[in-house]
Amino acid sequence: MSDAQLTLDLDGWEGPLDLLLSLARGQKVDLRKISILALVEQYLAYVDSARALKLELAADYLVMAAWLAYLKSALLLPRDPLAEPDPEELALRLQLRLERLSAMREAGARLMARDRTGRDVFARGAPEGLRTVRKAAWQAEIFDLIAAYGRISARTRPVMHVVADREVMTLEAALERVSILVGERIDWSAIESFLPEAGERLRRSALASSFVAALELARQGKIDLRQASPFAPLYLRARA
Amino acid sequence: MPPDDFVRAVEAVLFAAETPLTIDAIRAHVGAGDVRAALDRLAADYAGRGIGIVRRGDRWQFQTAADMAHMLRRDREEPRKLSRAGIETLAIIAYHEPVTRAEIEAIRGVQISKGTLDVLMEAGWVKPSGRREVPGRPLMFATSPEFLFHFGLASRRHLPGIDDLRAAGLLDPVDLAFDRLEDSEDGGGMAQSLALRRDEP
Amino acid sequence: MPPDDFVRAVEAVLFAAETPLTIDAIRAHVGAGDVRAALDRLAADYAGRGIGIVRRGDRWQFQTAADMAHMLRRDREEPRKLSRAGIETLAIIAYHEPVTRAEIEAIRGVQISKGTLDVLMEAGWVKPSGRREVPGRPLMFATSPEFLFHFGLASRRHLPGIDDLRAAGLLDPVDLAFDRLEDSEDGGGMAQSLALRRDEP
Numbered sequence: 210m211s212d213a214q215l216t217l218d219l220d221g222w223e224g225p226l227d228l229l230l231s232l233a234r235g236q237k238v239d240l241r242k243i244s245i246l247a248l249v250e251q252y253l254a255y256v257d258s259a260r261a262l263k264l265e266l267a268a269d270y271l272v273m274a275a276w277l278a279y280l281k282s283a284l285l286l287p288r289d290p291l292a293e294p295d296p297e298e299l300a301l302r303l304q305l306r307l308e309r310l311s312a313m314r315e316a317g318a319r320l321m322a323r324d325r326t327g328r329d330v331f332a333r334g335a336p337e338g339l340r341t342v343r344k345a346a347w348q349a350e351i352f353d354l355i356a357a358y359g360r361i362s363a364r365t366r367p368v369m370h371v372v373a374d375r376e377v378m379t380l381e382a383a384l385e386r387v388s389i390l391v392g393e394r395i396d397w398s399a400i401e402s403f404l405p406e407a408g409e410r411l412r413r414s415a416l417a418s419s420f421v422a423a424l425e426l427a428r429q430g431k432i433d434l435r436q437a438s439p440f441a442p443l444y445l446r447a448r449a
Numbered sequence: 450m451p452p453d454d455f456v457r458a459v460e461a462v463l464f465a466a467e468t469p470l471t472i473d474a475i476r477a478h479v480g481a482g483d484v485r486a487a488l489d490r491l492a493a494d495y496a497g498r499g500i501g502i503v504r505r506g507d508r509w510q511f512q513t514a515a516d517m518a519h520m521l522r523r524d525r526e527e528p529r530k531l532s533r534a535g536i537e538t539l540a541i542i543a544y545h546e547p548v549t550r551a552e553i554e555a556i557r558g559v560q561i562s563k564g565t566l567d568v569l570m571e572a573g574w575v576k577p578s579g580r581r582e583v584p585g586r587p588l589m590f591a592t593s594p595e596f597l598f599h600f601g602l603a604s605r606r607h608l609p610g611i612d613d614l615r616a617a618g619l620l621d622p623v624d625l626a627f628d629r630l631e632d633s634e635d636g637g638g639m640a641q642s643l644a645l646r647r648d649e650p
Numbered sequence: 651m652p653p654d655d656f657v658r659a660v661e662a663v664l665f666a667a668e669t670p671l672t673i674d675a676i677r678a679h680v681g682a683g684d685v686r687a688a689l690d691r692l693a694a695d696y697a698g699r700g701i702g703i704v705r706r707g708d709r710w711q712f713q714t715a716a717d718m719a720h721m722l723r724r725d726r727e728e729p730r731k732l733s734r735a736g737i738e739t740l741a742i743i744a745y746h747e748p749v750t751r752a753e754i755e756a757i758r759g760v761q762i763s764k765g766t767l768d769v770l771m772e773a774g775w776v777k778p779s780g781r782r783e784v785p786g787r788p789l790m791f792a793t794s795p796e797f798l799f800h801f802g803l804a805s806r807r808h809l810p811g812i813d814d815l816r817a818a819g820l821l822d823p824v825d826l827a828f829d830r831l832e833d834s835e836d837g838g839g840m841a842q843s844l845a846l847r848r849d850e851p
């Protein structure tokens with residue numbers, strides 16, 4: 210390869226591996242049979258000639274040159290079995306990389322050569338187009354409907370509060386009952402003894418009414434009340 | 450007989466064209482040959498297919514067969530839940546039909562937007578049902594057979610009545626909840642419903 | 651036998667579509683039926699015509715016959731002129747996908763500029779495709795349905811020469827290929843290392 214050609218191609222390389230691949234291609238068609246040592250020498254010669262022409266070389270070309278110079282000397286020196294890494298291994302790895310880049314370069318070319326849409330084959334120029342019309346499918350459950358009506362009714366109907374009937378003893382009934390019973394007794398009697406036999410609820414009502422009745426009768430001077438201490442049993446006796 | 454390359458070229462050019470083409474425009478692509486004969490041949494080839502070649506004035510183009518036009522449009526249903534205003538309005542119409550908009554608003558106690566009735570009509574559940582013979586002759590609304598079908602009702606009479614709503618705890622839920630609390634104190638469930646029945650006029 | 655209305659419907663829908671369609675997309679328009687069988691029938695009907703039905707991945711589309719290219723090419727310029735870096739990067743992504751930027755760079759031996767991937771993504775041929783679960787979680791790239799469509803590939807398996815490349819181990823990373831060669835040395839050597847040995851003085 211002449212210096213002139215190398216100079217001409219300088220801007221064309223896409224990095225050291227690209228340059229190496231081009232040099233390798235110049236050697237043989239089958240990359241598996243190239244001579245790595247010859248390739249290294251070609252590369253170093255290229256870099257030297259570029260330097261001689263005072264061309265600016267990107268740093269990665271120089272890094273590759275240094276690495277290849279090392280590889281070259283390692284390959285040429287008598288083999289040291291303990292040398293790490295093994296120069297043959299390095300050379301083989303370089304060759305594998307070149308093969309892979311070459312394979313992708315060819316694949317790219319074959320891809321570009323295919324019948325490409327918009328260049329070789331064409332889709333319809335003026336398709337009518339497909340349209341999707343979205344339509345709402347309204348959903349509601351019968352429960353929602355009924356519950357909604359209940360809600361409206363609750364909101365708008367006149368509100369009616371009803372208190373359930375309770376079993377109670379009115380104050381009048383208690384006055385009458387206590388007046389009669391107290392007259393029949395001679396001694397002090399606890400207020401509970403004036404309550405009717407009844408359920409708990411009615412007894413509580415009767416107790417409250419009878420207590421108020423006892424206070425009223427005492428105020429009228431008809432009975433006496435006696436209690437030893439607060440919350441102690443309350444006794445009633447007709448006033449003599 | 451399969452089409453020759455000239456016919457195929459006319460076919461491809463017409464297909465890829467962005468506008469209908471005159472015979473001259475086609476010839477500019479395919480070169481010398483009887484373009485008109487090729488177009489006639491193509492028109493015959495495509496007769497009875499889902500697409501065809503048509504002539505518009507002095508221009509030619511491919512287009513889909515007229516009877517397939519409806520396939521190009523697709524209706525897609527998207528489930529959507531009715532709004533609270535929508536379901537309440539529907540419930541009022543169902544329970545009181547036929548009913549005017551003003552009546553619906555009076556029952557609901559809230560104004561209804563135009564869109565609410567539109568949605569119910571779009572859903573096919575509500576339809577206009579004559580006019581009320583009062584000043585202004587307002588439109589009345591009623592439910593449709595689709596309404597019964599959608600909600601699985603044999604007839605409107607199968608809608609639960611006020612009593613049923615009460616029994617189901619769907620009426621006046623605040624008071625009911627309070628009564629239920631009182632009730633549970635003496636362990637009897639019946640007092641509540643007895644008390645409620647006494648409410649009724 | 652003339653095409654029945656179902657085949658005609660599939661034909662019309664595919665013809666009217668602005669993009670390649672999946673079988674599901676076709677079915678959404680034409681309704682119940684064996685869309686695949688209809689497509690096969692259409693592909694047979696159009697064999698030898700100036701236009702035809704092609705499959706690209708899981709999508710189908712009408713397009714002009716490849717041998718009509720010379721009639722249709724409006725100018726010699728490619729629709730999108732890719733740089734060499736762009737072509738190689740696209741090939742690496744297509745043959746190795748999914749692949750990270752670092753993996754692309756390892757194969758090409760140079761860094762790829764930001765613009766290169768952008769151009770491929772802007773063309774719609776390449777798209778991000780998840781992240782590699784290694785430190786740094788780098789983004790991976792893969793080809794898109796548009797890639798298959800543009801390059802006229804029925805699927806990635808139809809990439810030119812992909813079977814041969816795979817069989818030759820040329821789609822494996824260098825480390826893997828190296829280990830394989832090392833292993834096979836026990837079994838009687840190989841041309842590769844012999845070739846290398848010939849380098850030695």
